[in-house]
Amino acid sequence: MEERTEIASLGEFGLIEHLTKNFEIKQASTIVTVGDDAAVIDHFGKQTVITNDLLVEGVHFDLMYTPLKHLGYKTVVVNVSDIYAMNATPTQILLGLAFSNRFSLEALDEFYAGVHAACEEYGVDLIGGDTSTSQKGFIISCTAIGEVPPEKFVRRDTARKGDLLCVTGDLGAAYLGLTILEREKRIYLENPKIQPDLENEQYIVGRLLKPEARKDIIEFFEEKELTPTAMIDVSDGLSSEILHICTKSNLGCVLYEEKIPIGEDTRQAAFKFNVDPTACALSGGEDYELLFTVKQEDYDKIKDNAQISVVGYLTDVEEGRTIYTKGGTRHPLTAQGWNAFKQQ
Amino acid sequence: MEERTEIASLGEFGLIEHLTKNFEIKQASTIVTVGDDAAVIDHFGKQTVITNDLLVEGVHFDLMYTPLKHLGYKTVVVNVSDIYAMNATPTQILLGLAFSNRFSLEALDEFYAGVHAACEEYGVDLIGGDTSTSQKGFIISCTAIGEVPPEKFVRRDTARKGDLLCVTGDLGAAYLGLTILEREKRIYLENPKIQPDLENEQYIVGRLLKPEARKDIIEFFEEKELTPTAMIDVSDGLSSEILHICTKSNLGCVLYEEKIPIGEDTRQAAFKFNVDPTACALSGGEDYELLFTVKQEDYDKIKDNAQISVVGYLTDVEEGRTIYTKGGTRHPLTAQGWNAFKQQ
Numbered sequence: 001m002e003e004r005t006e007i008a009s010l011g012e013f014g015l016i017e018h019l020t021k022n023f024e025i026k027q028a029s030t031i032v033t034v035g036d037d038a039a040v041i042d043h044f045g046k047q048t049v050i051t052n053d054l055l056v057e058g059v060h061f062d063l064m065y066t067p068l069k070h071l072g073y074k075t076v077v078v079n080v081s082d083i084y085a086m087n088a089t090p091t092q093i094l095l096g097l098a099f100s101n102r103f104s105l106e107a108l109d110e111f112y113a114g115v116h117a118a119c120e121e122y123g124v125d126l127i128g129g130d131t132s133t134s135q136k137g138f139i140i141s142c143t144a145i146g147e148v149p150p151e152k153f154v155r156r157d158t159a160r161k162g163d164l165l166c167v168t169g170d171l172g173a174a175y176l177g178l179t180i181l182e183r184e185k186r187i188y189l190e191n192p193k194i195q196p197d198l199e200n201e202q203y204i205v206g207r208l209l210k211p212e213a214r215k216d217i218i219e220f221f222e223e224k225e226l227t228p229t230a231m232i233d234v235s236d237g238l239s240s241e242i243l244h245i246c247t248k249s250n251l252g253c254v255l256y257e258e259k260i261p262i263g264e265d266t267r268q269a270a271f272k273f274n275v276d277p278t279a280c281a282l283s284g285g286e287d288y289e290l291l292f293t294v295k296q297e298d299y300d301k302i303k304d305n306a307q308i309s310v311v312g313y314l315t316d317v318e319e320g321r322t323i324y325t326k327g328g329t330r331h332p333l334t335a336q337g338w339n340a341f342k343q344q
Numbered sequence: 345m346e347e348r349t350e351i352a353s354l355g356e357f358g359l360i361e362h363l364t365k366n367f368e369i370k371q372a373s374t375i376v377t378v379g380d381d382a383a384v385i386d387h388f389g390k391q392t393v394i395t396n397d398l399l400v401e402g403v404h405f406d407l408m409y410t411p412l413k414h415l416g417y418k419t420v421v422v423n424v425s426d427i428y429a430m431n432a433t434p435t436q437i438l439l440g441l442a443f444s445n446r447f448s449l450e451a452l453d454e455f456y457a458g459v460h461a462a463c464e465e466y467g468v469d470l471i472g473g474d475t476s477t478s479q480k481g482f483i484i485s486c487t488a489i490g491e492v493p494p495e496k497f498v499r500r501d502t503a504r505k506g507d508l509l510c511v512t513g514d515l516g517a518a519y520l521g522l523t524i525l526e527r528e529k530r531i532y533l534e535n536p537k538i539q540p541d542l543e544n545e546q547y548i549v550g551r552l553l554k555p556e557a558r559k560d561i562i563e564f565f566e567e568k569e570l571t572p573t574a575m576i577d578v579s580d581g582l583s584s585e586i587l588h589i590c591t592k593s594n595l596g597c598v599l600y601e602e603k604i605p606i607g608e609d610t611r612q613a614a615f616k617f618n619v620d621p622t623a624c625a626l627s628g629g630e631d632y633e634l635l636f637t638v639k640q641e642d643y644d645k646i647k648d649n650a651q652i653s654v655v656g657y658l659t660d661v662e663e664g665r666t667i668y669t670k671g672g673t674r675h676p677l678t679a680q681g682w683n684a685f686k687q688q
């Protein structure tokens with residue numbers, strides 16, 4: 001039988017101390033950490049970048065198929081991804097958790113093990129923790145902090161006409177991972193004797209449950225002395241993010257379907273589920289890749305990086321937002337890229 | 345009939361834009377605000393102080409008797425209070441909200457009106473907003489950011505033997521406000537025709553529903569060139585906060601019951617409810633006053649401030665943590681000050 005320690009046996013301060021005791025400080029900027037009214041950071045002349053996210057059980061994740069350790073890891077990744085999307089380096093996080101009494105200390109330890117692994121991977125310090133009870137479900141609030149040299153941050157609204165639209169890695173896998181996990185959940189609920197069939201689906205399931213943020217790309221920009229003209233992370237699907245940059249920068253765009261990076265495992269899973277792989281990339285979401293724009297003269301700096309695909313370019317706003325399909329036909333790009341695509 | 349606009353009619357980005365459109369930037373340190381992957385702040389050589397809090401309906405507040413506008417105000421106050429408790433000035437906040445579909449746009453507008461009023465009062469900028477749905481209840485995540493000149497922040501663990509224990513304002517009122525609202529709720533649920541009887545209880549109810557943070561005290565410290573040796577905000581009751589400072593600083597203390605500041609309205613309400621007013625101050629919580637320690641030689645700087653009461657002093661850890669009652673008897677101070685007090 002699994003061990004179960006009631007959280008009440010530690011008290012609130014005992015709990016925070018227990019959960020954070022293995023976290024070592026890695027950043028010189030962390031001056032005061034967990035255990036005071038507030039944390040203190042000093043970015044020594046750099047600017048501070050900050051973002052927060054609320055993850056709610058039953059809305060953002062399903063504990064039926066999400067291991068708590070993965071969830072802890074993903075909580076950090078989702079937030080540091082927003083910091084990278086500003087061309088900044090993540091340095092600290094604060095966590096607030098609310099959970100019902102069905103949670104044991106061992107369950108929280110699992111969650112924090114994932115948080116710890118991600119803090120190690122991305123070099124961030126956990127500097128604040130707040131825990132409380134909830135009436136229902138597990139609620140996670142995460143604030144990520146980062147630093148950037150003065151005025152080196154990259155916004156969404158600063159792209160220019162003619163800039164190249166670039167995206168990292170490959171897209172659409174997380175959506176298919178979610179699709180297969182939801183299918184297996186339905187099958188299990190109908191007949192708990194049937195074991196989930198996830199063979200050959202490690203890639204797409206892994207992309208959903210344990211995504212990574214593109215630390216390597218920010219380091220690559222620094223190495224190449226390249227500053228994108230605009231950047232955003234791909235959390236809601238490629239079309240939605242491209243439209244954000246276009247709207248905020250008051251521009252149009254041309255996107256080429258054939259240039260959208262989609263992995264072989266993703267393609268095969270899409271065919272199995274009888275969905276269009278391009279639609280998964282355009283509207284699937286949760287890929288946590290980076291979408292950014294660069295000046296045309298910077299093309300040479302990115303062309304040899306296999307992790308970066310040029311998928312189109314930006315135009316005057318009057319030219320609209322367009323996707324050219326593989327067949328050569330032209331469609332307006334909409335936030336519901338998938339539906340728009342299918343209807344035409 | 346009250347107007348009701350479905351939130352879904354705006355979409356997520358439309359919603360954030362709608363809710364934040366009246367918020368003007370007040371701080372020079374706010375470089376990038378709502379609407380990008382993350383916000384950017386520049387404290388220009390000062391250190392950054394940061395805290396976050398999760399407020400969950402049914403755990404931290406009851407919407408049956410908490411007006412949404414007050415809740416929005418209190419959300420900001422609770423968080424800036426932690427910033428003041430570091431001897432820092434709050435500059436920005438980020439908000440994350442999750443709500444079920446019983447919430448209309450008008451309800452969120454009410455909440456944001458309160459947030460806006462508090463941002464004006466405390467001079468802070470709202471720089472990030474995240475909204476999502478919840479399966480049940482209203483969940484609020486707030487991150488507050490502040491600034492402090494290098495090494496001027498005040499921790500909990502730096503008090504010294506002989507320092508004076510000081511507390512601001514008066515204590516115990518919020519707990520009695522909660523008591524009366526809970527009583528009126530029970531009466532109403534038993535018989536909805538009975539109107540709540542809150543006459544003469546404005547002070548205690550106001551202290552619960554619309555608390556203020558002690559901005560004035562931090563300004564007073566600056567004016568007097570006084571740096572407390574330790575500080576914490578009083579959110580869980582005076583005894584719990586004193587014990588925090590003692591434990592973190594490895595000290596004992598002597599506290600005098602007769603010195604604990606309790607308002608006349610609070611005393612009268614306590615007698616009406618047949619509870620000990622001192623117990624309300626020691627264990628009530630939610631007062632959002634400041635508890636701090638100063639060196640004895642700084643007594644002259646604080647003695648004329650009517651908002652500051654000296655309630656005791658710090659001793660060697662071996663001397664224990666003691667409260668002297670009005671009757672002159674001596675009791676150990678415990679985190680459950682109330683119970684300990686009653687038993688003896």
